[in-house]
Amino acid sequence: MxxxxxxARAMTSLTDSLLLSLRVDQPGTLxxxxxxxxxxxILSGRLRPGERLPATRLLAKSLSLGRNTxxxxxxxxxxxxxxTARGGSGHYVAADLPDAPLNHDPIPxxxxxxxxxxxxxxxxxxxxxxLFPRDLFARLTARAWRRAGPALLSCRDVAGLPPLREAVAxxxxxxxxxxxxxxxxxxxxxxxxxxxxxxxxxxxxxDAGVGIEDPGYPGLVETIAALGRPAxxxxxxxxxxxxxxxxxxxxxxxSPSRQYPxxxxxxxxxxxxxxxxxxxxxxxxxxxxxxxxxxxxGKAQPSLQGLDPSGHVLYTGGSSKALFxxxxxxxxxxxxxxxxxxxxxxxxxxxxxxxxxxLPLVDFIGEGHFARHMxxxxxxxxxxxxxxxxxxxxxxxxxxxxxxxxxxxxxxxxPVTGDLPDDRILARLALDAGIGAAALSVTYRDVxxxxxxxxxxxxxxxxxxxxRLARFKASVDAGSISDFQRPHHGLG
Amino acid sequence: MxxxxxxARAMTSLTDSLLLSLRVDQPGTLxxxxxxxxxxxILSGRLRPGERLPATRLLAKSLSLGRNTxxxxxxxxxxxxxxTARGGSGHYVAADLPDAPLNHDPIPxxxxxxxxxxxxxxxxxxxxxxLFPRDLFARLTARAWRRAGPALLSCRDVAGLPPLREAVAxxxxxxxxxxxxxxxxxxxxxxxxxxxxxxxxxxxxxDAGVGIEDPGYPGLVETIAALGRPAxxxxxxxxxxxxxxxxxxxxxxxSPSRQYPxxxxxxxxxxxxxxxxxxxxxxxxxxxxxxxxxxxxGKAQPSLQGLDPSGHVLYTGGSSKALFxxxxxxxxxxxxxxxxxxxxxxxxxxxxxxxxxxLPLVDFIGEGHFARHMxxxxxxxxxxxxxxxxxxxxxxxxxxxxxxxxxxxxxxxxPVTGDLPDDRILARLALDAGIGAAALSVTYRDVxxxxxxxxxxxxxxxxxxxxRLARFKASVDAGSISDFQRPHHGLG
Numbered sequence: 001m002x003x004x005x006x007x008a009r010a011m012t013s014l015t016d017s018l019l020l021s022l023r024v025d026q027p028g029t030l031x032x033x034x035x036x037x038x039x040x041x042i043l044s045g046r047l048r049p050g051e052r053l054p055a056t057r058l059l060a061k062s063l064s065l066g067r068n069t070x071x072x073x074x075x076x077x078x079x080x081x082x083x084t085a086r087g088g089s090g091h092y093v094a095a096d097l098p099d100a101p102l103n104h105d106p107i108p109x110x111x112x113x114x115x116x117x118x119x120x121x122x123x124x125x126x127x128x129x130x131l132f133p134r135d136l137f138a139r140l141t142a143r144a145w146r147r148a149g150p151a152l153l154s155c156r157d158v159a160g161l162p163p164l165r166e167a168v169a170x171x172x173x174x175x176x177x178x179x180x181x182x183x184x185x186x187x188x189x190x191x192x193x194x195x196x197x198x199x200x201x202x203x204x205x206x207d208a209g210v211g212i213e214d215p216g217y218p219g220l221v222e223t224i225a226a227l228g229r230p231a232x233x234x235x236x237x238x239x240x241x242x243x244x245x246x247x248x249x250x251x252x253x254x255s256p257s258r259q260y261p262x263x264x265x266x267x268x269x270x271x272x273x274x275x276x277x278x279x280x281x282x283x284x285x286x287x288x289x290x291x292x293x294x295x296x297x298g299k300a301q302p303s304l305q306g307l308d309p310s311g312h313v314l315y316t317g318g319s320s321k322a323l324f325x326x327x328x329x330x331x332x333x334x335x336x337x338x339x340x341x342x343x344x345x346x347x348x349x350x351x352x353x354x355x356x357x358x359l360p361l362v363d364f365i366g367e368g369h370f371a372r373h374m375x376x377x378x379x380x381x382x383x384x385x386x387x388x389x390x391x392x393x394x395x396x397x398x399x400x401x402x403x404x405x406x407x408x409x410x411x412x413x414x415p416v417t418g419d420l421p422d423d424r425i426l427a428r429l430a431l432d433a434g435i436g437a438a439a440l441s442v443t444y445r446d447v448x449x450x451x452x453x454x455x456x457x458x459x460x461x462x463x464x465x466x467x468r469l470a471r472f473k474a475s476v477d478a479g480s481i482s483d484f485q486r487p488h489h490g491l492g
Numbered sequence: 493m494x495x496x497x498x499x500a501r502a503m504t505s506l507t508d509s510l511l512l513s514l515r516v517d518q519p520g521t522l523x524x525x526x527x528x529x530x531x532x533x534i535l536s537g538r539l540r541p542g543e544r545l546p547a548t549r550l551l552a553k554s555l556s557l558g559r560n561t562x563x564x565x566x567x568x569x570x571x572x573x574x575x576t577a578r579g580g581s582g583h584y585v586a587a588d589l590p591d592a593p594l595n596h597d598p599i600p601x602x603x604x605x606x607x608x609x610x611x612x613x614x615x616x617x618x619x620x621x622x623l624f625p626r627d628l629f630a631r632l633t634a635r636a637w638r639r640a641g642p643a644l645l646s647c648r649d650v651a652g653l654p655p656l657r658e659a660v661a662x663x664x665x666x667x668x669x670x671x672x673x674x675x676x677x678x679x680x681x682x683x684x685x686x687x688x689x690x691x692x693x694x695x696x697x698x699d700a701g702v703g704i705e706d707p708g709y710p711g712l713v714e715t716i717a718a719l720g721r722p723a724x725x726x727x728x729x730x731x732x733x734x735x736x737x738x739x740x741x742x743x744x745x746x747s748p749s750r751q752y753p754x755x756x757x758x759x760x761x762x763x764x765x766x767x768x769x770x771x772x773x774x775x776x777x778x779x780x781x782x783x784x785x786x787x788x789x790g791k792a793q794p795s796l797q798g799l800d801p802s803g804h805v806l807y808t809g810g811s812s813k814a815l816f817x818x819x820x821x822x823x824x825x826x827x828x829x830x831x832x833x834x835x836x837x838x839x840x841x842x843x844x845x846x847x848x849x850x851l852p853l854v855d856f857i858g859e860g861h862f863a864r865h866m867x868x869x870x871x872x873x874x875x876x877x878x879x880x881x882x883x884x885x886x887x888x889x890x891x892x893x894x895x896x897x898x899x900x901x902x903x904x905x906x907p908v909t910g911d912l913p914d915d916r917i918l919a920r921l922a923l924d925a926g927i928g929a930a931a932l933s934v935t936y937r938d939v940x941x942x943x944x945x946x947x948x949x950x951x952x953x954x955x956x957x958x959x960r961l962a963r964f965k966a967s968v969d970a971g972s973i974s975d976f977q978r979p980h981h982g983l984g
Contacts, residue, residue, distance in 0.1 A: 129645045130642055134637055134640055137637050138634040138636075139634065141634060141637055145629050145633055149621075150621035153621045153624060153817065153818055154618055154816060189843070190842070190843055192842055200718075206720070219843075223841060226837055226840035325646045328843065328847070329846060329848075345718055348684070348715050349684055349715060349718050351684055352820065353820065354681065354849040355818035355820070356633075356819070356821075356846070356851075357846040357849050359848075360848060459646075
């Protein structure tokens with residue numbers, strides 16, 4: 001029953017390697033494992049762009065799997081851009097996947113001269129804090145403290161509590177396709193600490209610059225400036241950050257899941273181009289997966305780190321966006337070769353992370369409460385994004401074009417009339433009206449800035465949106481800043 | 493009734509200034525406020541070395557205080573070294589207080605070449621963790637989380653939670669005579685973070701060295717090395733750190749309350765010499781008051797920072813020694829002029845401290861549980877120090893001379909026979925026997941090292957001391973390291 005177009009020897013070799021991959025003790029369902037195995041065959045070049053895959057029925061038989069399992073894995077791979085389905089003739093490896101680093105026109109790499117953004121609103125928003133399960137959190141925390149004996153009270157693990165690192169590694173493997181074992185996970189206070197320590201570790205030349213998207217997250221520009229290093233702009237096009245030619249800086253921070261602030265999701269071809277460039281040129285990417293939990297439409301792209309077998313992508317995410325801003329707990333996933341030198345440096349500069357911020361999360365993540373809370377937030381955020389967008393269009397639709405809302409914690413409102421104040425003034429007006437806001441223009445450095453507002457929708461109960469938006473509209477109409485000069489808050 | 497030797501005009505001017513000081517809304521009893529006012533008169537030069545103070549009766553009348561209040565204040569000042577009592581002829585300002593910076597023989601200031609101490613045991617011990625009130629701590633923590641609304645969950649105070657800073661400032665004023673308002677207090681993760689940020693802030697020249705006692709705390713030497721800066725040795729004599737001539741490094745870390753590792757308490761004259769030198773030469777002292785809670789004999793010297801009206805002494809202490817090592821929460825008290833620049837730098841590099849490690853301490857300190865726990869630990873530690881010393885002398889008194897035990901968390905055992913192994917080997921043998929230990933020799937850098945053991949007594953229940961010491965003695969007798977190569981633990 002083999003279809004004539006398919007080469008039997010290649011088939012045998014493919015199924016052998018898939019079988020091998022499936023046999024390895026890996027997490028996830030059979031379908032997830034097959035999915036991963038095929039993806040790896042594509043990424044490693046064993047399956048080439050344009051090549052046809054075995055028919056589902058055939059592969060299912062060879063691997064002793066249900067045909068449905070194979071079909072679902074193919075469909076998932078197609079939705080992610082790895083495969084294309086051609087009507088009745090089966091599945092092919094996508095033709096636009098690069099099998100060598102893409103050649104780009106040279107991108108101007110310039111050193112940023114404007115680092116004084118510290119005083120402007122920079123946060124990318126916060127989740128629905130009114131839905132945080134504080135009673136549950138209090139109960140888990142108290143239980144953990146009551147059980148904490150001398151061994152735990154004196155635990156000095158430089159990388160963080162082993163059971164928390166185990167829980168984080170499992171969570172990241174399952175939800176973000178990160179290649180993570182507990183031994184590679186380091187608990188930190190946030191992406192700033194990750195960046196400081198990595199810059200120190202990977203670039204002994206203290207004047208070497210750090211690559212950062214332009215537009216990008218001003219908080220990281222501030223960190224780089226405080227380190228006394230130049231921020232090197234990485235251009236962003238409609239597919240996200242563009243790999244610069246001839247080479248990227250030794251350490252480059254990217255937000256491929258949801259580019260900050262523009263909200264772009266980097267497509268697969270661009271991801272592979274970055275991973276290949278990093279591996280071939282020997283630079284490192286710090287993947288800032290800051291709010292990957294919050295995707296309300298479509299399917300999330302798995303992490304960039306998961307595409308990189310060479311250990312040049314370092315993954316960081318955290319709980320400050322997901323749980324609450326004051327949590328200040330994050331995780332960094334390192335390749336094995338960097339774990340020891342990183343921990344030595346961390347020990348010298350910061351000893352180890354505090355027990356109190358780790359302790360509640362061990363069970364909160366490990367017992368599945370975190371994942372459940374994320375599901376609940378996703379539903380609430382999707383509702384709030386829709387309600388906010390509808391109310392905004394009614395109130396201010398003649399002044400602004402609104403976009404985003406399919407993911408993350410902010411929408412983008414861009415002025416469509418020329419008579420509006422500067423976006424930094426608009427952000428203050430929005431904050432005064434009780435809407436978390438930041439100016440889009442301050443996220444640009446070397447690239448000519450666009451005017452716009454990042455508007456936090458997730459932490460406003462739907463019932464309060466119309467009145468706050470009406471207040472915002474009134475002050476935009478009045479064209480003046482209120483006397484209430486709030487300190488420099490970010491979104492919310 | 494005025495005694496003839498006393499100058500009436502000077503008396504009027506002194507009582508006026510004391511009255512002024514007493515009137516100011518300051519914390520503490522009348523006696524404590526009088527104590528502080530006289531001390532400040534001495535330190536500011538209004539009362540000169542050798543000068544006689546008014547009779548208690550006379551001063552009491554002028555200030556409308558009870559005579560007993562004045563007598564007690566005089567006695568306290570005498571016990572601290574500010575005054576000397578001469579039989580029946582009253583109290584005099586101590587003659588050995590310097591009124592100008594003391595002239596020292598030039599102290600060799602050399603740059604340390606040996607920064608690779610990271611792998612050796614370095615901790616200075618831990619408190620009685622079996623006595624930590626974990627049920628109370630669990631209850632306070634759970635209550636705080638249940639009350640934590642969205643405002644707290646999104647609190648982004650770069651300096652730390654305002655009520656915690658308030659509680660810490662009050663605690664430090666009352667127990668350590670620190671000049672601290674809540675606005676000067678910054679919550680950090682530990683002395684390493686304080687040192688990193690201060691070096692960055694105060695010494696823009698990235699090659700400038702940091703002054704550190706020799707012998708001193710290897711953890712800080714490690715931090716300085718990781719910052720890429722030289723560690724500049726500050727000599728230690730029997731009065732503690734010696735102010736170097738002609739000038740100390742721009743930032744110098746001292747442990748005047750209890751010198752690490754030697755346990756010396758810096759006497760008043762030396763303290764004043766340091767404060768005057770810092771103020772006149774314009775350098776900064778970071779006062780590491782790491783285990784000031786634990787003094788079992790005599791009276792603690794108040795903080796160095798409290799002697800310094802010029803804002804050149806920065807005070808740091810924390811809860812890792814006092815509560816438990818995994819707490820990783822510390823406080824830094826800054827002069828007003830450094831608060832804003834320090835917070836700007838902290839924001840750029842670390843955002844703000846985690847809520848979870850601050851939240852339980854607000855009530856634990858604010859409601860007095862911390863002070864009560866410290867009292868309980870002091871009693872337990874004193875008992876344990878005595879029991880440990882007695883058992884040690886019986887078991888190993890012919891091999892080692894034991895000292896310390898009046899304060900802190902370790903005793904020092906120095907070999908009296910020449911046939912013992914190197915102290916780094918002895919430290920491993922002690923660790924294997926269940927006794928927290930570190931080698932004295934590794935705390936030296938440029939100064940010729942002394943052999944010895946720092947032995948943690950506070951975290952061993954008294955009943956277990958004899959058997960652990962017997963095990964240690966047996967392995968010293970056998971003269972070999974056990975196969976159990978523990979990772980590089982510090983004391984306990």
